[in-house]
Amino acid sequence: VNEVGEPGELGVIAILGVGLIGGSLGLALREAGVTREVVAWNRGSAAGRHALECGAIDRLAESPREAVAGADLVVIATPVGVVVPLMREILPRLAPDAVVTDVGSTKRRIVAEAEAILGERFVGGHPMAGSEESGISAASASLFEGATWVLTPTERTGACALERVRRLAEATGAVPRECAPCDHDRWIATLSHLPHLGAYGIAAIARKTCGDGAADMTGGSFRDGTRVAESDPGLWTGILLDNRDAALDALDDLSSWLDRARAAIERGDAGALHDMLTAARDARKWFRNER
């Protein structure tokens, strides 16, 4: 068995979409020296050329099909709505033993549809890395360093395919872990969708409620708590609609918590409010300590 990091062991990698994630992946893999070649395609050719110039990729292909021809491992790093259409498009040119993975923030639908197209050669993935920034200009070789890279194999997933994607994740410095697609979607709705929705909501309300003079009255709680409200609205529209049921459940949980807090504040119930905040504080500490 090869050790991770053996020169070129991952072979030829095709990355479809060189935004923040795809571009950072190219930079990390090339820095690790674990690929023979990193080929990429990007919908906008300017960003593709930028990726080439900044050393995130070895070669820029003209089309998704051209990018995957000869690739050992294909990484689809586009908005979630484009993942499966791209899969259909590249299928005719995919080598028989090529493995395909994605980095989408939702997994249940993508994995089900991808397996119908690719069978055991597909492994769903979601690196827990990123930021409110997007695009190749924000890419960094260290983006995945220490981050969890969720893999969502099913009973159909091939063992070799899974192993290859695991090595891909490890080569970037990430820590791969497995998770069922439905658990992933449910958990991520709370752990990632809610912080995004809360940030978007608070930022929108603040601009409406506060006068122009309030800009210098933001403290750390606003700055950190709404940071991800600068995330790309198109990307997040796609994610939230794709993970609709889990997102609705998570929103209902949040609304119900906020309603209970509101009721406690309205009736001046210090005991009830204190209990809610204490449980929440303990929960946050649990996440920090367990991590």
Place this chain on the structure above:
Amino acid sequence: VNEVGEPGELGVIAILGVGLIGGSLGLALREAGVTREVVAWNRGSAAGRHALECGAIDRLAESPREAVAGADLVVIATPVGVVVPLMREILPRLAPDAVVTDVGSTKRRIVAEAEAILGERFVGGHPMAGSEESGISAASASLFEGATWVLTPTERTGACALERVRRLAEATGAVPRECAPCDHDRWIATLSHLPHLGAYGIAAIARKTCGDGAADMTGGSFRDGTRVAESDPGLWTGILLDNRDAALDALDDLSSWLDRARAAIERGDAGALHDMLTAARDARKWFRNER
């Protein structure tokens, strides 16, 4: 007129409560060398001794009254519920020309009650600095560096009192600005209470919804977005109940925004959702750029 920073110009400062804010204030003032003496009282004497040992204060008093005897400027840096009771307690020992200020996160009620007790000698204040940590062990001389320090004078506030508190703020490296108490409370409910309530709520839900295995699936949006959920529940119970009306209004605004987002997700309305997220993204950018 003395320049800010002239040695000892602020005279003798009494700080009631040497937690994160009071302790950092002592450190900053002593580092700036603008006081003749920093005397403090703290409800718990262990923290008071810690403040003395770490150089945040010159002298530890046994009681609030002892602390303020001979002080030119008194800073009440306790939880909001204790500010006015302390004011009543120190009144008999306060020098006739001593100025009093506070650092509480709510201002309308405190200012009204404080003016009834102290008249023109009181200036409401709220430095927009702090963190989820609390206590003297988290104190830092640079906590206020570059932070906005809100002052809430009214038509009753004495000009000299306001000037003295402004100089106190400037001596710590903060940027003082004036704001009417009611504007402060309304704005801060959105800019600070909502990020705290959102953080507490999301942390509480996450612990309940996600299995023990989900701790390593938190990304940056959860970490930053729920950071302040580790804030002291007692402190925040007091703040939210004290700023009840504005907190309820802000919560209603957030619930209504989340309801609209929920409806758009439920009916799969990408256009409406995209519009909401785009407006929110632009709002967040406005705050960042204006600051």
